[in-house]
Amino acid sequence: MQVPKVLEIKEVFEESKTVKTFIFNWNMDQKESLPKPGQFMMLWNFEDEKPMSISSIDPVKSELGISIKTVGEFTKNVHKLKKGDKLGIRGPYGKGFEIKGSKILAVGGGIGMAPIASFVDYSRLMGLKIDVISASLTLDELLFVKRMKKSGANVLTCTDDGTCGFQGFATDRVEELLNENSYDMIVTCGPELMMKCIMDMAEKYQIPTQFSMERWMKCAMGICGQCCVDDTGWRVCVEGPVFWSHEINLIKEFGKYRRDSSGSRNYY
Numbered sequence: 001m002q003v004p005k006v007l008e009i010k011e012v013f014e015e016s017k018t019v020k021t022f023i024f025n026w027n028m029d030q031k032e033s034l035p036k037p038g039q040f041m042m043l044w045n046f047e048d049e050k051p052m053s054i055s056s057i058d059p060v061k062s063e064l065g066i067s068i069k070t071v072g073e074f075t076k077n078v079h080k081l082k083k084g085d086k087l088g089i090r091g092p093y094g095k096g097f098e099i100k101g102s103k104i105l106a107v108g109g110g111i112g113m114a115p116i117a118s119f120v121d122y123s124r125l126m127g128l129k130i131d132v133i134s135a136s137l138t139l140d141e142l143l144f145v146k147r148m149k150k151s152g153a154n155v156l157t158c159t160d161d162g163t164c165g166f167q168g169f170a171t172d173r174v175e176e177l178l179n180e181n182s183y184d185m186i187v188t189c190g191p192e193l194m195m196k197c198i199m200d201m202a203e204k205y206q207i208p209t210q211f212s213m214e215r216w217m218k219c220a221m222g223i224c225g226q227c228c229v230d231d232t233g234w235r236v237c238v239e240g241p242v243f244w245s246h247e248i249n250l251i252k253e254f255g256k257y258r259r260d261s262s263g264s265r266n267y268y
Ligand SMILES: Cc1cc2nc3c(=O)[nH]c(=O)nc-3n(C[C@H](O)[C@H](O)[C@H](O)COP(=O)(O)OP(=O)(O)OC[C@H]3O[C@@H](n4cnc5c(N)ncnc54)[C@H](O)[C@@H]3O)c2cc1C
Pocket: 040, 049, 050, 051, 052, 053, 054, 067, 068, 069, 070, 071, 072, 073, 074, 075, 076, 111, 114, 115, 213, 214, 215, 216, 217, 218, 241
């Protein structure tokens, strides 16, 4: 679906001081409009358009959730909207997460928990065992913990300041878990330096891993080339945003830099 559908906001949930989830009715009857965890939508507020992951999918109620963190003008303006207000949505776009094996470790940092949460719901529906690390700077910013516990996932919280769960970086907790358990697969989304560290650990422990990557998006349809990544020419909006370890290994800019809207490199 390439033309935005203008939809009423059905519900708004405050997940934290900086994150709100917006619920929409979404027709899931056709295969091409059935969203998958890890895919994203383009959200249009009639002024600008931005990529947002799908944070919940309810095929029974035909509801789609998008969770948005306030960072700049677009996200601040969307946060002002209420139930009944309208937004344009097109998608779903990109490749979602795949399932390999039956024991999974999912790691989400900050708003990176959005696609991870919908993947956790899906995995539990499939009857898989899943340990989830939900990581944030502090307790107030932890996302989707109740919801994921309710789904039967083993949720492990991790905060930089130690206000909830493990004190320290998510990657330190990942290392502990990899020492104590065996997993068939890891999925992760969050700050790229966190994911780069997980990539190195996954290689050491030989665990297939999927990474959800962010790059500046304009068309989201593979046409404009804005989201191309160096060395491969892959478009994150089409070949990604989810990449397997063997693919991410070929993306030389991963964990080093990303391009802004003008194409200039911004180093981490
Ligand atoms: C595939 C994908 C999925 C995403 N999922 C979510 C999500 O579920 N929830 C969420 O809150 N955010 C998500 N983001 C990030 C979100 O798109 C940006 O936070 C948003 O565009 C910021 O816009 P702004 O005007 O508020 O802030 P700005 O001040 O304009 O930008 C702040 C930062 O956001 C990023 N950004 C801005 N515009 C774009 C763009 N067109 N494409 C990609 N990145 C951009 C850049 O890193 C920029 O430095 C996702 C990004 C991508 C690429």
